[in-house]
Amino acid sequence: DIQMTQSPSTLSAFVGDRVTITCRASQSISSWLAWYQQKPGKAPNLLIYKASSLESGVPSRFSGSGSGTEFTLTISSLQPDDFATYYCQHYDSYPLSFGGGTKVQIK
């Protein structure tokens, strides 16, 4: 089974900061990686698919990169609406799995 490891688990930042979250896969997953945003009490929302493709309707300040085993989610200028928890997820093979999450907090 493929394990997904996110870092950091918690991140404190100011509005306007550039934020980067890292996700590592225990083996190569090519580009079969998605990023989701989740706010308290709400369902996850797809941000990025296939490692770097922006989902329709998602602001362009979100971007994804990487392939193989190392991936990053970058928020170019953090906005108040972006304070949330972010998860990576691979869909290379079964079982699918998620990273442990990164909570982005206000500094």
Next chain:
Amino acid sequence: EVQLVESGGGLVQPGGSLRLSCAASGFTFSDHYMDWVRQAPGKGLEWVGRTRDKANGYTTKYAASVTGRFTISRDDSKNSLYLQMNSLKIEDTAVYYCARGGAQPYYQYAMDVWGQGTTVTVSS
């Protein structure tokens, strides 16, 4: 509007059973793989399982933690997805989400539509 609405959650004793439903609307349900994902209180997301579409024989895949206890099914005529949960354990307590997967030819796709979730509590 593309929408998924879960129902059927509730309180159940350990060892009991529960059946969750997910009603889909606004898209061609029969074309898509469909997933169940759960989230225990204060924890991260855990993939539960998937059903493929008719073209792929409605085959299913499960996480190891639920294999042999949970069964995913679908009724394309009713645009509905189901999760039959048997032999429930305290650690199955979670919010359960249904989510839309890929469709032909892009079966290998992320979960792009999610329901609001339904809460399952396993407790004596």
